[in-house]
Amino acid sequence: MLVVLSLCVCPAAAQQLEPRAYSPNPIGANFTGVTYTYQTGDVVFDASLPFSNVTANINSTAFSYIRTFGLFGRSASAGLVLPYAWGHVQGDVQEEFRQIHRSGLADMWLRSSVNLLGGPALTPAEFAKQKPSTTLGFSLFVVAPTGQYDPSKLINIGSNRWSFKPELGFTQPMGHWMFEVYTGVWFFTTNNDFFGGQTRTQEPIGTVQAHVSYTFRPRLWVAADYTYYWGGRSTVNGVLNADLLANSRFGLTLAVPITRGQSIKFAWSKGASTRIGADFSTYAVAYQFLWFDRK
Numbered sequence: 001m002l003v004v005l006s007l008c009v010c011p012a013a014a015q016q017l018e019p020r021a022y023s024p025n026p027i028g029a030n031f032t033g034v035t036y037t038y039q040t041g042d043v044v045f046d047a048s049l050p051f052s053n054v055t056a057n058i059n060s061t062a063f064s065y066i067r068t069f070g071l072f073g074r075s076a077s078a079g080l081v082l083p084y085a086w087g088h089v090q091g092d093v094q095e096e097f098r099q100i101h102r103s104g105l106a107d108m109w110l111r112s113s114v115n116l117l118g119g120p121a122l123t124p125a126e127f128a129k130q131k132p133s134t135t136l137g138f139s140l141f142v143v144a145p146t147g148q149y150d151p152s153k154l155i156n157i158g159s160n161r162w163s164f165k166p167e168l169g170f171t172q173p174m175g176h177w178m179f180e181v182y183t184g185v186w187f188f189t190t191n192n193d194f195f196g197g198q199t200r201t202q203e204p205i206g207t208v209q210a211h212v213s214y215t216f217r218p219r220l221w222v223a224a225d226y227t228y229y230w231g232g233r234s235t236v237n238g239v240l241n242a243d244l245l246a247n248s249r250f251g252l253t254l255a256v257p258i259t260r261g262q263s264i265k266f267a268w269s270k271g272a273s274t275r276i277g278a279d280f281s282t283y284a285v286a287y288q289f290l291w292f293d294r295k
Contacts, residue, residue, distance in 0.1 A: 015278075017251050017269050019180060019211035019223035022137035022169035024075045024119035026127035026292070031066040031079070033288035041271070041280035043091070054091030056278070060084065060106065070121030071114050081109035085147075085157050104148030104157050113139035113169075124292055132173035141165040141184075151193040162189040165207070178221075180211040186232075198237050205232040205245060219257040225269065226250045248272040251282070261290045 036059075043054040066079030086103035118135035147158025167184030186205040194200035206229065213223035228248040234241045251269025258264060265286040271279040 015227065015229070015247075015249055015269075015280075015282075016207070017209065017211075017225040017227055017249060017253070017267070019213055019225055019253050020171075020178070020221075021139070021182070022113065022115070022135060022171050022180065023178075024115060024122075024127075024130075024135060025068045025077070026124040027068050027070045027075065027121050028124070028293035029068040030291050030293070031064070031288055033064050033286055035062045035064065035284055035286035036060070037062070037282060037284040039087075039278075039280040039282045041278065043089075044274050044276055044279055052092045054089070056087060056089045056280070058085060058087035058280075060086075066111075073121055074115045075119040075121050076112070076114040078112045079110075081111075083107070083109070083147075089155060100155055102148075102155060102157055105146065106157050107147040107159055107163075108144045110142040110144065111139055113137055118171075132178075134173075135169075135171045137169045137171070139167050139169065139184075141167065151195060151197065154195045159191065160193060161191045163187070167207075176215050178211075178213045178215070180209070180213075182209040183207065194236060200234060200236050202234040203231055206230050213253075219255060219263055221255050223253040224250075225253055226272075243276050245277055246273075246275040247277060247279075263288050263290075 039056070039058040041056065043056060060083050062081050062083040064079060064081045066077055068075065068077045070076065083106040084104070085106045088099065088101050090097070090099035092098070115135050115137045118133045119137065122130060141164065143159070143163035145158060145160050145162060147156070149156045149158035149160045151160070163186055165184045165186045167182055169180065169182040172179045184207050186207065188202045188204070191200040207227060208229075209225070209227045211223050211225050213221050215221040226248070230246045232243070232245045234243055248271070249269050250272050251267060253265065253267045255263060255265045265288065267282070267284040267286075269282045
């Protein structure tokens with residue numbers, strides 16, 4: 001049952017809020033960037049557990065690279081994210097105050113996507129002439145167990161398991177407005193070396209994201225974001241835990257161009273309702289650099 005604490009150091013992947021993740025791009029585009037994220041807030045437990053007043057302050061820095069290409073005539077992309085996290089967790093365990101600090105590499109993220117409807121594979125020159133249209137995309141997220149992990153410790157940065165999320169993303173542009181809905185499911189492999197040599201499994205987590213954004217001019221836009229995620233009940237050595245998720249978050253995202261190939265994105269989100277798990281306020285700033293392949 002103590003496994004809920006691990007949500008503090010490695011924030012739940014289901015909490016993602018990523019507007020314009022399925023927006024088409026010309027082929028041969030390369031995106032690289034760095035993101036700093038600060039998360040602070042409470043951790044909500046089942047009332048029967050001996051934990052109270054648990055709070056966390058988590059920092060992370062992530063380096064990313066994404067490349068676009070054509071796949072069977074459709075626009076596609078592949079990328080990776082390499083994160084590093086550090087933070088502080090404190091709270092009462094059976095009326096005794098405890099606190100802990102962790103710092104190290106977090107699990108690596110991999111993502112591949114392809115547009116199934118709309119979003120044909122176009123060169124930059126062709127793309128500039130293309131009018132935005134309805135798109136339906138498919139993506140696969142993979143989280144690899146590369147993060148810092150010690151089975152003798154209850155709180156870890158890494159998860160010591162693989163995670164996979166197939167997702168569909170629908171995008172509908174309407175003038176300066178864009179409406180998006182994504183739905184996916186996280187699947188998890190078994191952690192066979194959980195705290196003290198135990199075995200931990202977790203049921204799938206369903207996710208839905210919705211975004212409404214407005215473009216002031218190319219690459220300058222603002223979005224209102226929402227996500228709901230549910231499921232994910234876990235077992236330790238076959239014993240079912242009372243950690244069923246049914247949580248939601250809302251937030252705002254602002255993208256601002258700096259130069260032709262550079263931009264900055266600011267994001268904020270907060271828990272709207274939290275049944276179990278991390279109820280964090282999140283602040284993030286990301287720098288991105290874009291360049292195209294030379295011909």
